[in-house]
Amino acid sequence: MTIVNSVNAFVSDILAEKQDFLTDVSDFIWKHPETRFEEYTSMNHLCTALEAEEFIVEKNIADIETAFTGTYGSGHPIIGILGEFDALSGLSQKPGVSNPEAVIPGGNGHGCGHNLLGTGSLAAAIAIKEYLKANNLSGTVQYFGCPGEEGGSGKTFMAREGAFDHLDFALTWHPSAANGMMSLSSLANYQVYFRFKGISSHAAASPHLGRSALDAVELMNVGVNYLREHVKPDARMHYSVTNTGGKSPNVVQSDAEVLYLIRSPKMQDVKDIYERICKIAHGAAQMTETTVSIEMDKACSNYIPNRNLEKVMYEKLKEVEDTILYTDEEMNYAKQIWDSLSVNEKDSAFDSLKAFGAIKDTDKLKEAYLSNVVSDYVPLDMAMPGSTDVADVSWVVPTAQCSTATCAIGTPAHSWQMVTQGTTSVAHKGMLRSGNVMALTAIDVLQNPDKLEEIQKEFKEKFKDTPYECPIPKDVKPSALKE
Ligand SMILES: [Zn+2]
Ligand SMILES: [Zn+2]
Structure with missing residues (x-):
């Protein structure tokens, strides 16, 4: 128990120390929204941040100009942390307001919170690096800059070229209004x-x-x-x-x-x-x-979660539950966002949280504008009504993903409400919470070879009769968004 606490304190301290640096990175990407496979400014910013944190950066991964890795350490386990950073077209929106108002009419905006996603993963990679360094441990942490998630399947192209093959396991997260395990499959x-x-x-x-x-x-x-x-x-x-x-x-x-x-x-x-x-x-x-x-x-592909890895991640998510706290100001703003929703959007608010882990216990969130609980882990064998290119990573290495609350309950995905909340203190807190959870998960697996063995055994068992076949033929190249 003491060991667990000291690891948790170590990771929290590192993230507290790097908090300003990380929120600046996220806000910078938010201010420079770029769509699929054209995320040059965001990529360069993340690469500079990785280099400042002693990672060895490699660009042009899988022959994609905006795909990159940042690597620290040596030997096994090799831990993959997946980060996204692409935006959506037509969602330009002013920050921190409660009505739709574009910065540049028709411009791009971070309507899926990928500014937070890429930076929360960077936070995890940095905390793992610091832990390896402080304890002089064998092990490698590799940050993956994964471009073109929105309609581009960047990771599928990367998986086709074997970019993830050498990993022992991979972790990622997605911003949402819930704190939970993203344990459903996908389309x-x-x-x-x-x-x-x-x-x-x-x-x-x-x-x-x-x-x-x-x-x-x-x-x-x-x-x-x-x-x-x-x-x-x-x-x-x-x-x-x-x-x-x-x-x-x-x-x-x-x-x-x-x-x-x-x-x-x-x-x-x-x-x-x-x-x-x-x-x-x-x-x-x-x-x-x-x-x-x-x-x-x-x-x-469809996402195939690794339940043993999810179990570790859920445990870590629960360990940070008591740190989910909000100010009155944050609650008031979340209420303004809730009030901006239509009756139908309010009605389906809890349904849409299922993909982010709030599956059976949404009653815990009723009457709340921000989630301050970790939703129960419900490993169901069903698909969420959406797709993710994390799926293709899950076919190649054991993978788990969680979500942490970065926005008000009811915030629709790919909406102005999501964009406007992308630089708030709630968004930053959620981003760092996911960074914390991913780092704790990775460190726990790193220090418990028996857990890694179970995780890899499950993976081998699941795919023994169905090895990965990339659904994108060899000659197809990633495509930028057409005007
Ligand atoms: Zn999206
Ligand atoms: Zn997304």
């Missing part, structure tokens, strides 16, 4: 472009000579909307028309493009639905006498 997905090519013509003078690519896109979407009834209920099919062929209705559009995102809890179902959607696309091309080309944009 596997395929994101695929369908491009139709026809013949343009004057829409009034010679429509009979035209073959409309836009018609093909519309017919394809109609076909897929009929398919919906005949797929498993937890499958999802979304699309976005990324090229309508132009703005002139008096032209028969010769080029059109639609981007599909196909999701399901199991990759095989995603593949089956994809094959059926391809048939529909070919059908649409036949009907319109156009041609179709199909190009995969990206994909990711």
